[in-house]
Amino acid sequence: MTALQSPALYKLERLLRLARELMQAAGQEGVFELVGAAMRELFEPDRALMMAPVGDAVLAREFDTSGVPRIKDGDPLLHFCAQRAIEQGRAQLDPPVPDDVRARAALDAPFQLCAVPFPAIEPSGVICLLWRRRRIGRSKELAALRHIGELATAALINATLRDQLECRIREGSESADRLDRAHEAELTRRNQSERLLHRLSVTDVMTGLLNRRGFDFYAQQSLVLARQQCLPGLLLFADINGLKQVNDELGHEQGDELIQDCAGILREAFRKSDVVARLGGDEFAVFSIDDELPDGVRERVQQRVARFVAEHPRPYPVSMSLGIVHSPSGSEQPLAALVAEADALMYAQKRLSHAVRGARDPQRGR
Missing domain, CATH: 3.30.450.40 (GAF domain)
Incomplete structure (x- = not known):
């Protein structure tokens, strides 16, 4: 390295x-x-x-x-x-x-x-x-x-299939039908390898979620599907609260664990068919084909956070600021615009939270 x-x-x-x-x-x-x-x-x-x-x-x-x-x-x-x-x-x-x-x-x-x-x-x-x-x-x-x-x-x-194919050739026992099956097996192997490489290229190593490339690819596919079938969608943008402070005061190992904790919370809060990704650093995004209102989604995520905190004590606080945008059926708003709008809503919530904490504790709010 x-x-x-x-x-x-x-x-x-x-x-x-x-x-x-x-x-x-x-x-x-x-x-x-x-x-x-x-x-x-x-x-x-x-x-x-x-x-x-x-x-x-x-x-x-x-x-x-x-x-x-x-x-x-x-x-x-x-x-x-x-x-x-x-x-x-x-x-x-x-x-x-x-x-x-x-x-x-x-x-x-x-x-x-x-x-x-x-x-x-x-x-x-x-x-x-x-x-x-x-x-x-x-x-x-x-x-x-x-x-x-x-x-x-x-x-x-792949190696096993190749060895088997070479053995058939050496023995001279392969027929046209066997060659066709071997060719099909080779195509299957190549497709499997390509899928594995694609999965690796769109996966965030630290959390196992999709990375930014994976989110852009799969969220765009889900958005197109929703538009074709006249279904509503929902985009959530999340930002971990206090990650820099955890890194500075407790070290980056604890900061990495906080990132993994929040990734697990979001994974459990949504379905397997939903697109859940870590965009990088302390930012996450989720796209879901769903007609649930933003307030309901926010409450569900916050409940998952509260349950995690109660069941898994940590030396650092676990919380996230959320921005959620509902995309009604028939909307033509592109994915990038949905992400930008949810990002802006998330930062508005984060500023409001800081203001509330500052009002409660003027010394901390400075």
């Missing part, structure tokens, strides 16, 4: 480079070698495990401190953590480990575990990392690990 690169930008560039390398990987072992090198460079684990579903089989490799893949009988601690993550369908950070598993792993000193299943829906693969020393603040790396797993699985499928 160069001195001018931010960690997030460096991570995104490294993932894009891995995606390009995986598309040219020579065989399954070449895929695992590339994955091991990337995990070593990005996360520096002492041991790692990857299990990837390919057809009816599950390919598994363990990685040593240098990121070299090895076929072993199985590290009990890594396999326990990996199996738990797949069964529960969500990422595992420092899961409770039974005493017998800990004893078989022969790890008495403090260590940290992380397991991320993939894909996000009905996961059947997993990446598990182990550090022999405690490392704080790993939660923001979960999305990057999931991307690595999905990209590697696509590359393993």
Whole structure:
């Protein structure tokens, strides 16, 4: 990483480079070698495990401190953590480990575990990392690990299909029908790889939401659909309150966690079909095909914020200023204008909130 690169930008560039390398990987072992090198460079684990579903089989490799893949009988601690993550369908950070598993792993000193299943829906693969020393603040790396797993699985499928095709050619047993199926499989593989690369290019690494590019693309599609079907829409613009103060007083790690907290609140407040994005910094945007009025949406988001604060105590305040614009059916207002109007409403609310706090506490309002 160069001195001018931010960690997030460096991570995104490294993932894009891995995606390009995986598309040219020579065989399954070449895929695992590339994955091991990337995990070593990005996360520096002492041991790692990857299990990837390919057809009816599950390919598994363990990685040593240098990121070299090895076929072993199985590290009990890594396999326990990996199996738990797949069964529960969500990422595992420092899961409770039974005493017998800990004893078989022969790890008495403090260590940290992380397991991320993939894909996000009905996961059947997993990446598990182990550090022999405690490392704080790993939660923001979960999305990057999931991307690595999905990209590697696509590359393993590609390598398997290529090996099968070469075997058929060597044996001289392929027919015109088999060649057609192989060609179709290759087209499918290329489409899968292109979709994965597109997903990576429109995803915010820190939060897992869409980034600005993704918002512009998918929100415009939703807006066109709403106009074609004469449906109303709604655009929300949100800004995190006090992020700079959290960064200055508590550090950027806490600031990153505040960003992730607000991203999770917005994700839960809207449907999966809605376009939810982090535009950058402390700004978020949501486009929804919905006839709900802005006051109702505002109340729903604020209720989610209040519930999060009650259930997840934080050393910093969690709140957002919101600007919400209703786009009635038949409106011809473009997306950029909706964003600008919602942005202006958000800042008006933020100024009003500052004025109210200043009236209550003149010293703080200065």
